[in-house]
Amino acid sequence: MAQQAGRRYLRAFVSGFFVAVPVTVTVLDRLAYVARVEGVSMQPSLNPEGGSEDDVVLLDRWSVRNFQVQRGDVVSVLSPRNPQQKIIKRVIGLEGDFIRTLSYKNRYVRIPDGHLWIEGDHHGHSLDSNNFGPVSMGLLHGRASHIIWPPNRWQRMKPSLPPNRGPLETEDDD
């Protein structure tokens, strides 16, 4: 009797396992992903204190399935330098924009097709497009939609461009 019950329990466990794992993986891949933000590169939007407690953000993966982002969105991108690592930055320019760079080799850059210009909010302490240039849209991983961890900072993240950053307007008007 006990053996039978144990076998039934094991079978239920295995079948539950085969349901739970694929469903979880699919949800994390397609719908939403939760990630901890490390480092100071996005101060003051994320990790405002720095060091003591890391923010946890909800990454919306469904909204970037067609690679559609706006300027000012905070996005997570697979690092072009290290494929195992993800970086979280703010989108400054989309394809076709002209950008005044901060410390890139060229002063002005036109973003090629299918690329993004991303920068951390904390200039000078961020490894971003000013180091490695425009990143390919195919590296896009998710869009940070909410800060969920320190509960007192729970909020929806709105797209906002930092002052005097963004594409040069004259090119759009012509």
Next chain:
Amino acid sequence: MTAEIVAKQFLEAVRSKDLLWWLSGRSEHTLVDMFRNVFGKTLGILGYTIQYGCIAHCAFEYIGEFVVLSGPSMEPTIVNHDIVFSERLSRHLCKIQKGDIVIAKSPFDPNMNICKRVIGLEGDKVCTSVLSDLLKTHTYVPKGHVWLEGDNFRNSTDSRNYGPIPYALIRGRVCLKLWPPQSFGTLSESPTKAIIKSQSGSNSD
């Protein structure tokens, strides 16, 4: 007399109520049963759809997928409309090697995929000159990037045009050719001089 009428009404009420209750109880029962049946079946079908959908997603995302290739850039190794199996494991484990044929997202259009051969990994010295150039130019592949070239040197848009691409754009390694049947088999061996040269060069190092 009044008592008689009251008693009659009461009895009728009881009878009718009884009947109503019996009727309602019965119909409710069958309705609930039907509803529960339909609801349960729908829920079951939905659950199975989600479950198998998720399993399919995991299989395609982490094990491998079947791809129909089009375009001339990999001739003669792969010709137009061949069907190949591309496995995803070696990409997730970072086991892509020189000489592998990979499928990657195009750096300029994320909805398009390209199929090329890996010529150089990070830190390798590669020849960047297009065939028409007289002078040979060389460059080093930067960190986290790979150098891709098509086997069809004359008719291929690849890293010689747009430079190295990030490793993370690679989607999978083509390991098996399934269609047409006469050319069924693995694709590991092959190709043009450049790879043989670079592979022998890497072996001798």
